[in-house]
Amino acid sequence: MTTHNLLWTSGWDSTFRLLQIILVEKENVQPIYVIDQTRKSLKVELEGIKKILNEIKELHPEAYKLILPVWYAEDDITINKEIKESSVYINSFVKLGSQYSWLAQFCHNYNLNNVEICNDKNLKADSLTNFLITNYIKADYTDIENREKYNKIDTVFKYFSFPVSTLSKRDMLAIAKEKKWENIMFLTWFCHKPRKNKACGKCNPCINVIKKDMGFRIPVFNRMKGYLKIYLSRK
Template sequence: MEAVLTDSDHVNLLWTGGWDSTFQLLRLLLIQKRSVSPFYLIDAKRASTGEEILAMSRIKNMLLQNYPHTKQLLCPTLFYAVEDISEDADITGAYKSIRQKNHIGSQYDWLARFCKEKSLFDIQLCVESYNNPDKKHFNIDDFLTEQHDGYQDIYYIDDRFRDTEEGEVFSRFSFPIINLTKSEMLKNTNENMWGDIMNLTWFCHSPSNKKPCGQCNPCVLAYREGFGSRIPFRNRFKAYFRSR
């Protein structure tokens, strides 16, 4: 198994090639000057897997070209298969209990099991803040406490909730952008002139001819948050009608 670095200047990051995790990757490498080990879990059932991996490759190439110092900071991406993650009754039971009360993505079950299996703690999981969160969806905010890691404010499961179902699923993660909305990240991106890199990110779950479909939830959310221009014009109408 690959060695996992854990000193305070090194960060383990769940990277998907998407907007949120790429934004945090740039903050870590270009502002905080910290070394990063990106982790990517391959979900064979996910139609966007190939596009996400391609996006990460393009982003990495542009990073190394535009910011040569990142060659010493950006470690090779560690790839693992979701289907190889061990079962864990405690985590899956806690996840299912949360799901009975609120919508929650299936990835949080296998991400938590992966971290437990690999003895990973404090791995950064990039979940953004929403101005008007959907009350039907699980909201992690109420279970978090803010700390400062010497570089930025970052959020963890509060000790009061360690023994709860939420703690069972989320206590192995830290949340570095939970206090930022997409528009705030865009403002920061423009200020730092990261647009060329961030435009290489991928968000669609069901690509059509290798382009965003306009119909999946990430496409609809991207449209609502002002990123409709990244969806092909024909498919943008689908996002428009689905977002109404």
């Protein structure tokens, strides 16, 4: 039976994918959670993982057996020259979070390939997902210039696959409702700066959730802060 290596944060996209693997594809999954001690949401995310696993165990005991023990990775990573240069190159086109360099090096160190990384559908021209689809995932290699660009991007992203890049968060919500996964999906976490275990409404992930018509997941007062931040950013 196939075992999927899945980067899992207890977030919406990666939890959706985890459920797909065990409930639809009925295959094994190795969840990988990368520990960053400086991350303000670390405690909430770890609690989220426990809650989600407990809910799956209660609702889908047989499928739960397909989930291998979570690999909590807390390595002291030194990024090699090739990955650094590739990351700088990609950053010249689109904003690339520093976590991608770290994750690429992590995969390189452990000889991991086809690690599932869950970036949802985003057609905005300046989004990383759109950049990767255009220049990497569906790139035209017949053009020499495109091939060179592909190779430079490949240095970072050759370790990963992108199983939900064609689905928006609303698409996932519709599927979750159809398959009655809502109880599990609403245990997921996204906020990077939680306050009293509530989404802040103002951090980048919260703003992203609001922009993707998922703002109902943020408490009303904090959501208003997010709307205000979006409004002011447009002035």
